[in-house]
Amino acid sequence: MASDAVRVWRRPPILIRDWRWRWGIYAVAVIYLVMAVSSVEVNWARVYEGLERGWRFLQGFLVPDFTSRWNDIRSGLVESLTMTVTSTIVGVLISIPIGIGAARNLAPLPVYLICRSVIAISRSLQEIIVAILFVAMFGFGPFAGFLTLTFATVGFMAKLLAEDIEDIDEGQAEAVRATGASWWQVVNYAVQPQVMPRLIGLSLYRLDINFRESSVIGIVGAGGIGATLNTSIDRYEYDSAGAILLIIIVIVMLAEYSSGFVRKWVQ
Amino acid sequence: MPVQQGSVAIWRKRTNAAQWTLWAGWFALAILFVYSWQVMTQDTIWAFVLDAPEQAADLGGRMFPPRWSYMDRLWWPLWDTLNIATLGTMLGILFAVPVAFAAARNTTPSLYFVRPVALFIIVSSRSINSLIWALLLVAIIGPGILAGIVAIGLRSIGFVAKLLYEAIEEIDQGQVEAVSATGASRAQIIDYAIVPQVLPAFFGISVFRWDINIRESTILGLVGAGGIGLQLQASLNTLAWPQVTLIFVVILATVVVSEWVSAKVREAIS
Numbered sequence: 001m002a003s004d005a006v007r008v009w010r011r012p013p014i015l016i017r018d019w020r021w022r023w024g025i026y027a028v029a030v031i032y033l034v035m036a037v038s039s040v041e042v043n044w045a046r047v048y049e050g051l052e053r054g055w056r057f058l059q060g061f062l063v064p065d066f067t068s069r070w071n072d073i074r075s076g077l078v079e080s081l082t083m084t085v086t087s088t089i090v091g092v093l094i095s096i097p098i099g100i101g102a103a104r105n106l107a108p109l110p111v112y113l114i115c116r117s118v119i120a121i122s123r124s125l126q127e128i129i130v131a132i133l134f135v136a137m138f139g140f141g142p143f144a145g146f147l148t149l150t151f152a153t154v155g156f157m158a159k160l161l162a163e164d165i166e167d168i169d170e171g172q173a174e175a176v177r178a179t180g181a182s183w184w185q186v187v188n189y190a191v192q193p194q195v196m197p198r199l200i201g202l203s204l205y206r207l208d209i210n211f212r213e214s215s216v217i218g219i220v221g222a223g224g225i226g227a228t229l230n231t232s233i234d235r236y237e238y239d240s241a242g243a244i245l246l247i248i249i250v251i252v253m254l255a256e257y258s259s260g261f262v263r264k265w266v267q
Numbered sequence: 268m269p270v271q272q273g274s275v276a277i278w279r280k281r282t283n284a285a286q287w288t289l290w291a292g293w294f295a296l297a298i299l300f301v302y303s304w305q306v307m308t309q310d311t312i313w314a315f316v317l318d319a320p321e322q323a324a325d326l327g328g329r330m331f332p333p334r335w336s337y338m339d340r341l342w343w344p345l346w347d348t349l350n351i352a353t354l355g356t357m358l359g360i361l362f363a364v365p366v367a368f369a370a371a372r373n374t375t376p377s378l379y380f381v382r383p384v385a386l387f388i389i390v391s392s393r394s395i396n397s398l399i400w401a402l403l404l405v406a407i408i409g410p411g412i413l414a415g416i417v418a419i420g421l422r423s424i425g426f427v428a429k430l431l432y433e434a435i436e437e438i439d440q441g442q443v444e445a446v447s448a449t450g451a452s453r454a455q456i457i458d459y460a461i462v463p464q465v466l467p468a469f470f471g472i473s474v475f476r477w478d479i480n481i482r483e484s485t486i487l488g489l490v491g492a493g494g495i496g497l498q499l500q501a502s503l504n505t506l507a508w509p510q511v512t513l514i515f516v517v518i519l520a521t522v523v524v525s526e527w528v529s530a531k532v533r534e535a536i537s
Contacts, residue, residue, distance in 0.1 A: 011459075032353075036349075036350040036353060036354060037354070039346065039347070039350060040350060040354070040412050040413065040416070041411065041412065042411065042412075042413045043409060043411065046408065046409035047408045047409065047413065049409075050407045050408040050409055051407075051408075053406065053407045054407040054408070057403065057406075057407060078306060079307065081303070082303040082304070082306045082307035083307055085299060085300065085303040086300060086303050086304050086307055089296070089300050124519060124522060124523065125519070126482060126485075126486060126518075126522075128398070128486045128489065129486070129515060129518070132503065133326070136322070136326055137319045137322045137323050137326060138315060138316050138319050138322075139312060139315035139316070141310060141311055141312075142307050142308075142310075142311070143307070143308060143311045143316060146307060212394060212396060213396070215396065215399065216396045216398050216399060219398060219399075219402065219489065219490065220489065226399070229399065229402070230402065233402055233403060233406050234406075236406070241403070245395060245399075248394055248395065249390065249391050249394045249395070252390070252393075252394035253390055253394070256390070
């Protein structure tokens with residue numbers, strides 16, 4: 001390199017420093033993309049036809065019709081909301097012992113392994129699949145939805161709670177233990193106060209998720225506003241569908257804002 | 268509960284008033300639960316619920332053993348599923364990046380007009396599940412992979428944009444000042460001071476979302492949006508439970524593998 005040449009600063013490459021790796025990864029990505037895009041079959045005539053419907057849906061979204069299907073919407077909404085509340089409460093109650101059992105600093109190894117596998121099973125099965133099975137077992141309606149959401153809540157909450165318990169300040173637990181406290185007293189006086197704010201925050205977050213999920217599992221027959229939405233789209237009543245979607249969005253927004261507010265207040 | 272010595276309370280956690288407020292709160296929650304439970308179960312047919320163990324046993328008997336030979340017909344839908352997730356993620360990212368820059372306080376062109384619009388896009392995209400997007404899109408542009416890709420893309424916009432704009436808001440402002448002190452334009456500031464700082468977060472978020480999208484794209488077929496879910500729907504409709512079991516196993520395996528890949532990639536990035 002000539003030292004008297006004008007030195008020009010070059011921006012270092014992003015992330016992958018070695019040029020062979022970089023170009024190798026780029027090449028693989030391009031090959032994959034070409035294969036993927038070429039295997040997508042699109043019926044453009046159908047898409048073009050659909051644009052008119054898309055426009056009607058957009059109109060339905062901008063001028064929603066709340067009134068003509070109000071009874072269906074209301075009953076779907078009530079099912080969704082009650083399902084959300086009950087499943088969150090039951091799910092959180094079940095997840096507390098499992099979460100404590102899945103924290104390595106509180107539970108002996110056999111209990112730990114059992115609780116961890118419960119969490120793994122609950123987390124790896126998707127809500128929709130669980131809902132399909134529960135609907136087949138318990139019949140159509142919000143009860144199957146309630147069970148599905150509870151099942152999903154347990155895995156979610158127990159995992160986060162267990163991680164939280166493992167991250168607590170051991171000093172406090174040791175201090176309480178040094179007073180001669182029993183295991184229950186350690187949990188009550190050293191662990192619970194440390195994890196409670198986050199537990200409440202997570203429960204509210206889960207409430208929010210459960211409402212969103214409750215709007216989906218209705219598609220496979222587990223009750224809630226999803227069933228109403230499915231019907232209205234099947235009937236091409238886009239203005240009612242738009243109204244339902246707007247209701248879902250507004251409730252989720254409200255839940256998000258209020259849970260953020262409550263979380264700030266708790267901490 | 269006070270800590271007691273004999274019958275004398277020597278220490279208690281809360282004052283009486285705080286204790287009572289707390290109890291009132293829990294009581295209200297219990298009432299809400301009971302009320303919700305009653306409203307929810309008023310149409311429940313308990314006979315169906317009570318015979319659930321028999322139904323479960325019956326279902327279990329039908330589901331096992333899985334029909335392994337059906338696997339031959341699942342490879343192509345599996346490839347479609349992978350494509351829906353990957354192309355959908357890319358589509359989502361394409362729209363999410365400008366939305367994120369419009370939503371972040373320190374890069375938004377206008378705090379009072381553009382930012383609320385961007386936030387609204389994020390919230391609407393996030394609050395509607397990809398299955399619902401797929402339901403709509405199948406009605407609009409017809410069944411097929413394209414509906415699935417667009418559905419995944421629309422759902423991903425909110426997720427990626429939200430996490431990305433939070434990352435943009437948390438950058439080190441010193442670097443921005445340093446670059447702007449050299450006389451850089453607005454675009455150059457974004458290019459040289461902001462992008463390098465959020466790039467690792469951006470790749471992490473994208474891979475994370477890709478992993479979630481694999482999970483979601485496996486079921487999009489239930490409403491006709493392509494992928495392995497189409498096979499699931501067909502098998503469910505014909506009550507071919509051994510095939511359903513095999514599809515569940517395949518979905519589970521796909522999800523586990525994609526989670527592993529995403530964890531490895533994120534580990535390598537950070």
